[in-house]
Amino acid sequence: MSTVGEKRPAESQPQVNKKSKTESRQEQKNIRNERKSHDKNYEMITQAKKVWEQLRRGDIEREEQKALMAKMMGIIGGKVQDVIFKHDASRIIQTCLKKGNAEQRNQIVEELRGHYLELSKSMYGKFIVMKAIEYCHKQRDNILAEFKNNVRKLIRHKEASTVIETFYSQFANSAQKHELLSEFYGPEMTLFNSGGGAKTLEELLEKFPEKKDSILRYMAEMLKGCMDKGTIVHSIVHKAIYQYMTLTDNKGREDMLSLLKDSLQEMIHTREGAKVAMICLSIASPKDRKNIIKAFKPYLTKIACDDYGYLVLLRLLDVTDDTVLVAKAVIGELSKHAKELFANKFGRRVFLYILAGRNTKYLSPETVKMLKEGDSIRVSKKDPEVRAQELLKATSPQLIKMVADDAAILMREKLSSQVVQEIMLHAVGDKTEAINAILALAGENIEKENHIIEDRFANRIVKAMIKADNAMDENDKAVEPLEFASKLLEVIKPNLSHFATNFGSFVVLALAEEPSTKKEVKKELKAHKKEITEAAKSNQGSKLILETVF
Template identity: 45%
Template sequence: MGIQTTTATKEANAQKKALRDERRSHKPNAELIYPAKKLWEKLRLKELPKPERQQVMKEMMELITGKVQEIIFKHDMSRIIQSCLKHGNEAQRNVIAGELVGHYLTLSKSMYGRFIVVKILHYCQKYREAIIKEFYGKVRQLIKHKEASTIIEDAYSTYANAAQRAGLIQEFYGPEFRIFKVEDKKTLSDILAQNPTKKDNIMKHLMETLKGCMEKGTVEFSIVHRGLLEYFEHADAKGIQEMLDVMKEQAVEILHTKEGAQVAMLCLLHASPKDRKAMLKTMKPFVVKICKEEYGHMVMLRMFDVVDDTVLMSKAILAEIVKEMEDIAKDKYGRRVILYLLAGRSPKYISPQSIELLAKGDLVRANTSKKDAAVRSSELLNYISPSLISLIATKTRALTSEPLACQVVFETMLHATGDRQPAVDALLALAAENPSEATSETPHVLMSMPTDRLYKTLVQSDYKAPLAEPSLHFAKALLTKISPYLGFFAQQSGSSPFIVLALLENPETAEETKKALQAKGSAKGSITIQKELEKVVKGKPDNEFKAVRLILETLAK
């Protein structure tokens, strides 16, 4: 009985397979698709040796060459062609790309075909121009298309040259630019300078295109950000307000590009208090992320410049910064947000280009913001200062071991309002540790980068640039803490002697430091620290122990 059942099952399976094969044979390109699928199963194996992969690609190309156009819109074959583009050599990729010339526009609109276009843009430099030319005349429609918009964005942001990018964005300006490209004009400013009478018509079509992108959910693309920036740069007050009405709640979606961040900055600059409040509300959940973005952090600086409602700013924005203040202080871009609250537009922390960008808005700010800039900055600083001081007091070692966070520590000590003594005490406690007990994992703060520079600068700030109000008198307190180890620090080949030198140069600690360096120890036969330093440099090349030599020169005066 069992044998009969097994035989019957086998026969049934054989019949099913025969029927399946029969059905497949009637499908278009069946003789190509199913062998291609078998080859693809091998081709996509990660462990496949290179010689075998090359052989599989050779067989695959023999199978599909001349027939690529017939199969690309099928889901399974689209993935096979993508694999061929990924694993093929340059010649094989170009064969596939060449067969698809004239079909890239259609492919870009296809749910599956668009991935082939992405791969060809990436792998086939020879065909990038041909692909982009197929988009000309249709860019306004494509940028609002669910599938094709991603291809337009990839082409614009990653693969197009300057002239091609200009050709793509020009179609935002109106129908005539779909047919006639202004090849020698790269920006809207160039076009309007040559044809000022066309401004109203261009701005009308630009507005329509941009609104369409926002409605279709393609506002996150950099080509749209370029269009938005050009619109804000050339629109009149009425046009700006019209765009603000639709942009204020979407500005948070465009902060990841340079142009997008600049658009958000312009939105904040021109917005009414009510619109600014709406923008802050949308940005609140993403404050920490924005602070850490290369371009987005500039939006935070503009926000500090123009929002008069500092109570709202404190609750919606600064409160979020305080929650993650340590991470923000250590971040390349995030620390600039905190430093802006402390030191304003200091060229030590903000590039000249960024300062210029911020300064461009000052004239407009005078009309759109009522509160005095100094009062606004003071109110924001008053809010965040206690949290900064507390952070330094409780996370001293973690902050001072990070070069970027050290900048935040230094500026907090100079500019924070309120009682800074807890932070001062924490810094002094680290400095007072016995240097002989330090390890390579936890070096003494006066003998390791970047904390040694922090302490030296704090000592110098008491007299070179006395900005702290009231004065910290940091040098005097530091000398008291490290006096048992003053000779040790002075004799090192690293940077700790520069801290001793700073104490020797500070008028508040000069006499006491000099006396300590020239005093003999209590032990019989002991010599002064100064004599010890003379032994250290004796017979050494002039380029060694530079700080020690400077200490000796200062003592000799």
């Protein structure tokens, strides 16, 4: 028995030689290779991979690529079906479809025939199918034939839905798109290909109106399945939903809205998806609209900058009676990224819509037409004019503050300058700080690069503000008097002759034409007729000043 403090003899332990990480990895690699070596195609894949390592490089010469492809086909020719579901071999086949000539590609796709359906469902095989669709356009009908009567299942399959979407959105011609879409409509669509003469769903229903109810029931069931399986992001699904929403009755639309309202943000990146979202917003209840806004909130900036997403936000502005909510949750959130959005082709349109409405200066006639068409199904209590004015009043203070804080940047950027101009003309409320910010820039040293009186974008805003109080066109007239011309003249008077003979000549011309400043401009320029006459030889603005003032 040991006493306190006495050391116990160390117990004998067996000595274990710990392997290093390098040795462990090597051992694991050897085990994998040993396991793979039992595969009858192991040698063939090993040889193919060595060639593939060179073939996939982007810096090889055309002749070398041809030689490598010939060597590769000698290895895998006749054996493609044996390896297509293996991860490493899948990448080899993809490269061959990309780099091969027409004959080699056709040889591969012929060997793949009969396997496209199964490949589409494979995590790795789906990429082979997509490459075959991309590079072998003459084989697309054959691939489509293998998908026939299976699209309903494929579009709801995690892997295969990507293949269907890629085929539909990137490579299918009109007839192939109709054939893919036809499987959303049910067995009745066999009429499309059996002498019925119909090429679209609308044509079929026109020819066989009695089949409408059964087709819509089938579509509703299939589309619900797509939502349950998470394949709602695909444009082919968006097209089918849009067709359903335009053909069904109010009850059908409301039922579809109940399924879509929490996931609209996932589908507004396509034309049809955006149209579906616009329909949903138009018919939604105030509670549903509030929930949709909540779902949109994390993605608002991305939606505003999207080719089609911004249209959904315009519809949101058109139909939401709770303008306080919109001003805070939508415009307030977008305002945090104002510089980015003002300079974006689509993002700025949300702000311009609040300020200028459906002005074809900023929106295409087609877009305005589409917005007007949506008015017919809008479920709202407020008068559109009242709603627009409330929204303008609620958002104007933050828009005016943006100009006051960042005029120097916003006025000199092409797209942003248009938003600034509309803010100064059409926002409501006290613009004193914004006007003072612009006047401060106008009073800067004339040697400063891109002085706002001479900057190609900023001086358009300045000219518009000079003319705004007396403009004949309502789009150019300020909603509230700015009284800007006399203030500007006071600031730039010491350099008036300089601007009259340089890039600021059109600003001076605007002052010379404005009733409140015309007399004083003429007085200030009287002593500079000689310089203006000389400048008029090459400057159109100076020439017009000469004709107007003298």
